[in-house]
Amino acid sequence: MDPYGDAEGKEINVRFLQADSVRANFIVQNFNLETANSLRRVMLAEIPTLAIDVVEVLDNTSVLADEFVCHRLGLIPLCSKGVDDLLYSRDCDCDGYCENCSVVLTLHAKCTGNEIMKVFARDLAVSAGRPNEEVGNPVITDAEGQGSCIVKLRKGQAIHMRCIAKKGIAKEHAKWAPSAAIGFEYDPANKLRHLDYWFEDDPKKEWPIDEERVNLDGGPEQEDQEFDYDAVPSRFFFDVETVGGLDPDQIVTLGIKTLQTKLAQVIHELRGGGDNADGQDFGGAQSPQMNGGGFGGQDAGYTTPYGGGNASVWGAGNPAQGSTTPYGATPYGGAPPSW
Structure with missing residues (x-):
């Protein structure tokens, strides 16, 4: 029995199986595989969120190196509700950061007692000047209301850091990922035979069937049912789990x-509607440092500091650029080096 088999017409419809503040489990019907997978990839990597991107270390006498603490700070989930009120760094006129493109959080703690002091995400203080009262707040979901543990301090140790959170997407770094995981499945009974199960003895015992999803997808395949070579998936199961932002x-x-x-944007470009000189449209989500921003120019990362173009430090000015060693010859041909 297929409880969703009587959907009216062929229009796309969505049915939620579970929805709360942590995860959403739903079915999309009358869809196609390409679009469904595109939606999954976009939700994973191209939704703008807020994360700590720059850390100014003012004091750190803990046992952890500055880089180690900064990396931990970058992975602390921050509330991204209302992040559209912030500009991308590439679109802002400021030199480094300002209230229009970033949220500043301060971490300042010192241990004065004999017991080990734990510094948590709750100790991050959000500075004034942010566009709304939610964006930039550390995500705290534990019962104690402490959040992630950042560092431990002994007596006399201190930490003082200024954290600049910026808007970005997960294509640039995983710290901007909005979801912990996104489950994506179609044809749970494998009636389309897109999968060949690896097994040792019995595939039915070694690959148990998710009875709930199989029933939601029209039930298991019958033994006397003919295989349809032209069948395509039209029902997709999504399970979206958030990190809290x-x-x-x-x-x-x-x-x-x-x-x-x-x-x-694709349709716009195909119709010849590009407005930029280089034919690119930067209206979509991008990370703060894409297109040369923050790295010294448009061509940063493609040339060495010793020469133009793609010349290497040892080949600049040589007709065979990049093909010689610093001693003037390769070990596989040409004149032997005069050592």
């Missing part, structure tokens, strides 16, 4: 919006 329904909504924007 955005609610699951916001991730889905923003994923659809971002995908629509990307498709609109």
Whole structure:
């Protein structure tokens, strides 16, 4: 029995199986595989969120190195509700950061007692000047209300850091990922035979079937049922789990919006509507340091500091650029080096 088999017409419809502040489990029906997978990829990597991107170390006498603590700070989830009120760094006129493109958090703690002092995400103080009262707040979901543990301090040790949180996407770094995981499945009974199960003795015992999803997908395949070589998947199971910065329904909504924007940009370019001199449209989500921002120019990362173009430090000015060693010859041909 297929409880969702009587969907009216062939229009796309969504049915939620579970929805709360942590995860959303739903079915998308009358869809196609390419679009469903595109939505999954967009929700994973192209939804703008907020994360600590720059850390100014003012004092750190803990046992952890500055770089270690900074990396931990970058992975602390921050509330990204209302992140659209912030500009990307590339679009801001400031030199480094300002209230229009960033949120500043301060971490200042010192241990004065004999017991070990733990510094948590709750100790991050958000500076004034942010666009709304939610964006930039550390995500704290534990019962104690402490959040992630950043560092431990002994008596006399201190830590003082200024953290600049910026808007970005997970394509640049995983710290901007809005979701912990996104489950994606179609054809749970493998009736389309897209999978060949690896097994030792009995595939049915070694690969148990998810009875709930199989029943939601029309039930298991019958033994006397003929195989349809032309069948395509049309029902997809999504399971979106958030890290806390955005609610699951916001991730889905923003994923659809971002995908629509990307498709609109493609149509715009195909119609010859590019407005930029280089034919690129930067209206979509990008990370703070894409397109040369923060790295010294448009061509940063493609040339060495010793020469133009793609010449190496040892080959600049030589007709065979990049093909010689610093001693003037390769070990595989040419004149032997005069040592």
